[in-house]
Amino acid sequence: xxxxxxxxxxxxxxxxxxxxxxxxxxxxxxxxxxxxxxxxxxxxxxxxxxxxxxxxxxxxxxxxxxxxxxxxxxxxxxxxxxxxxxxxxxxxxxxxxxxxxxxxxxxxxxxxxxxxxxxxxxxxxxxxxxxxxxxxxxxxxxxxxxxxxxxxxxxxxxxxxxxxxxxxxxxxxxxxxxxxxxxxxxxxxxxxxxxxxxxxxxxxxxxxxxxxxxxxxxxxxxxxxxx
Numbered sequence: 006x007x008x009x010x011x012x013x014x015x016x017x018x019x020x021x022x023x024x025x026x027x028x029x030x031x032x033x034x035x036x037x038x039x040x041x042x043x044x045x046x047x048x049x050x051x052x053x054x055x056x057x058x059x060x061x062x063x064x065x066x067x068x069x070x071x072x073x074x075x076x077x078x079x080x081x082x083x084x085x086x087x088x089x090x091x092x093x094x095x096x097x098x099x100x101x102x103x104x105x106x107x108x109x110x111x112x113x114x115x116x117x118x119x120x121x122x123x124x125x126x127x128x129x130x131x132x133x134x135x136x137x138x139x140x141x142x143x144x145x146x147x148x149x150x151x152x153x154x155x156x157x158x159x160x161x162x163x164x165x166x167x168x169x170x171x172x173x174x175x176x177x178x179x180x181x182x183x184x185x186x187x188x189x190x191x192x193x194x195x196x197x198x199x200x201x202x203x204x205x206x207x208x209x210x211x212x213x214x215x216x217x218x219x220x221x222x223x224x225x226x227x228x229x230x231x232x
Contacts, residue, residue: 006051006122010034011041011067012084013059017107021054024111038062046075052118055101057085065099072100073156078146080121080159084109090198097202100158124187134169136226138211141169151211160185161203165226168216172228175219200224 008030012018018034025032033050035041038059045053045067057064064083071077083101085092093104102121105114134141138151146162148155157165167184168176182189182196190196200216208214215227 007031009050012056069099136172153210155210168226175225177223
């Protein structure tokens with residue numbers, strides 16, 4: 006893989022660079038947000054390691070700009086010392102694919118990068134999906150709800166596409182996790198966080214939440230139009 010490391014701590018950046026290169030990957034590094042944004046938006050990478058606390062342009066803003074202004078879907082693994090649920094939710098909302106709290110093991114970094122790369126560009130149906138006020142075009146990844154555009158991070162798009170493929174069906178936690186991550190997650194927090202981001206974005210765009218929580222079973226997308 007070709008990996009971009011955006012990290013202002015030179016010691017951490019050097020450790021990541023040396024480790025990834027020793028494992029056969031090609032690494033590039035940027036020590037500030039502006040340089041990182043320039044590299045990410047002008048060159049081709051398989052994944053990005055992105056620190057949140059960066060000079061000139063912080064990691065959260067950088068991630069948002071890549072996703073929403075440049076429409077770049079390169080997998081992004083955020084690195085941060087912050088470990089609260091709210092911090093993770095903000096990261097997912099701005100387009101992060103995964104989140105790793107410092108200090109971390111270098112082998113875990115590689116494992117997460119490899120898993121993200123395997124999932125890159127997702128598994129979505131080729132046909133346009135329409136359910137009530139909600140439409141999704143997998144070719145352009147365009148989502149509209151009550152005629153308003155909805156911006157979502159990659160994992161949330163996969164979760165929504167799966168539920169839209171069979172509206173009214175209750176999807177279990179396992180089914181949803183396998184679709185988004187290709188493996189079951191250790192805790193339910195990861196799925197719950199992404200569902201929260203998804204539902205908040207839909208509610209903001211359309212004025213109501215079309216996803217139902219079926220307690221003890223899972224989630225489903227309502228097949229009816231809001232009255």
